Amino acid sequence: MADRTTLTLALMDAPYESARSTTALRLLALAVRRGWNVNVFAYEGAVNIPFAKQAPHPNAVHGRDVEQEDHPNPKDWVAAVMAEAASRGAKVDWVQCGLCVDERGAAESIPGTRRGSPADFWKFVEASTNTLVIPTR
Amino acid sequence: MATKVLNIVATAYRATLEEQDDTILWLSHVLKGGGADLDVLLRGNAVNYAVRDQDASGLAFGDRRQTQPPRLDEDVARLAASGARVFIVGDDLRERGVGVDDLVPGVQPIAAAELPGLLGRYDRVWHW
Numbered sequence: 001m002a003d004r005t006t007l008t009l010a011l012m013d014a015p016y017e018s019a020r021s022t023t024a025l026r027l028l029a030l031a032v033r034r035g036w037n038v039n040v041f042a043y044e045g046a047v048n049i050p051f052a053k054q055a056p057h058p059n060a061v062h063g064r065d066v067e068q069e070d071h072p073n074p075k076d077w078v079a080a081v082m083a084e085a086a087s088r089g090a091k092v093d094w095v096q097c098g099l100c101v102d103e104r105g106a107a108e109s110i111p112g113t114r115r116g117s118p119a120d121f122w123k124f125v126e127a128s129t130n131t132l133v134i135p136t137r
Numbered sequence: 138m139a140t141k142v143l144n145i146v147a148t149a150y151r152a153t154l155e156e157q158d159d160t161i162l163w164l165s166h167v168l169k170g171g172g173a174d175l176d177v178l179l180r181g182n183a184v185n186y187a188v189r190d191q192d193a194s195g196l197a198f199g200d201r202r203q204t205q206p207p208r209l210d211e212d213v214a215r216l217a218a219s220g221a222r223v224f225i226v227g228d229d230l231r232e233r234g235v236g237v238d239d240l241v242p243g244v245q246p247i248a249a250a251e252l253p254g255l256l257g258r259y260d261r262v263w264h265w
Contacts, residue, residue, distance in 0.1 A: 015152075015155060016152050016155050016156060017151070017152055018151055018152055019150050019151060019152065019153070019154070021152075021155070022152070022154045022155055022196075025198060026196075026198075029197075029198050029199070032199075059157070059158075060167075061158070061163050061166045061167060061170075062157070062158070062205070064205070068205075069157070069205060070203075070204045070205050071157065071205075072154075072155055072157070072201075072203055074155060076198075076201055077198040077199075077201060078198075079199075080198045080199030080200055080201040081198050081199050082199075083199055083200070084198075084199035084200070
């Protein structure tokens, strides 16, 4: 089998706070569409991106109920990208910084993510074609 | 007498795809709807919120498509229509090549030099 390109992303931003987390997921989705493997090291607030208890809500300002609002939860975006990766024979290996998870009580993340540490980030870096850091500001 | 508040929005497109709106425009809508005497000033990159005919549709991750993309221009226009005054810094528009004709109805351009006078008319000024 030909070697696949492997990209590592280090993310820091919490969901619902900046444009960077959505941009990071768009890059992740594009890499997966190209059939690349992608490693993600979710650091600090980014561990809440795949938090399993996110829930959609209605929006009275928009005049829409919960179904009409179809409010996006990033955990679902992550799951969708993981499913697409699997359909293309690629893999998204998503590591949650364990200490960051503990600080935030965010242990319940969606299936396909796993607890890890900066040591996993370093392993990712050494095994990847390239690494993109998207820090918080 | 009611407390008069000016919400200043400077940072644009902060999590607007996830929220499907701007959080401070949304908060302004809610407070205004609750009876607050509240106006909004758009400055910096946020002046672009008032530009007509923005289209943020098309976002998709795998099989999940966003069905309700943010409509920030419409949110600004509705805020103005609700009775809030929506000011916009004309100097910031010009720096970005945005003309007044490009804006949704109801927003009021104001020169940067006029801001001290404007801010002085409010009991609370919140720079988000």
